[in-house]
Structure formats: structure tokens, C-alpha cells
Amino acid sequence: LLDGCSGCIAGTVAASRRVAGTRRVELEIGGERQRVEIELPVDHPAAQKSRVAFRPGRWKLFPAA
Template sequence: LFFRPHDVDLVEECNGCIAGTVAASRRVADTRRVELEIGGERQRVEIELPVDHPAAQKSRVAFRPRRWKLFPAA
């Protein structure tokens, strides 16, 4: 699954969303880039959040990509 970090909508309820735990965060200009660990294998994805978003280390964030592509595994 491929999506750009800025092409996501944050959601409160997780019907068909992707949810993960904040593993790392850094500021980039007027946004924050947050790495989330998702799934049982704790794979990482990166999303953009507003600078004032309350996401903290180990907190849960749920999102839904607006645009995405699915590529075969092999």
C-alpha cells in the first residue's frame, strides 16, 4: 500500500481506517511527520499532522488515506 504522508484524513472512529501507535515524531516546517507502528509486525508508516496535534509518543492515531495505490508483494 502506497500513499503520500499528506494525503490522509485523521478519524476518530476506526471504520475501515488504519490505526497505529506513535513511534517517532519530528517537525518539518509547518507540519509534524509522525511514524506509526501498525499491525502485529509493527510495520512503520509515516503521516503528516498539524504542528498542534496532541499526538505523543506511544499514543494511538487513526487515519484513512485519501489517495493510494496497492502494489503486489512480489
């Protein structure tokens, strides 16, 4: 996760859940509030409605439901 980074994807936390040793966070990004899911360490302080910016290191794309 990066603070004040150009070229990052930034969004607002919409949902969060714990899965094994990680936390999966859904972010709403862009004007249409599309959702992306990222994995964070369990102790990361991302709270509901907070802003998070990240630069993906690896990713998978799935069709919209």
C-alpha cells in the same frame, strides 16, 4: 484523523519530528509493527505511544529497507 472509524489504519506513535509547517509522525501498525509515516498539523496532540487512526487521502509506497 478519525476517531472510531471503520476502514481506517490505526497505529501507535513511534517517532515524531517537525518539518517546516507540519509534523511527521511514524506509526507502528499491525502485528509485525510495520511503520508508516503521516503528516499532521503542528498543533496536533499525538504523543509518543499514543494511538492514532487515519484514512489516507493520498499516499506513496516505498520499498522496505
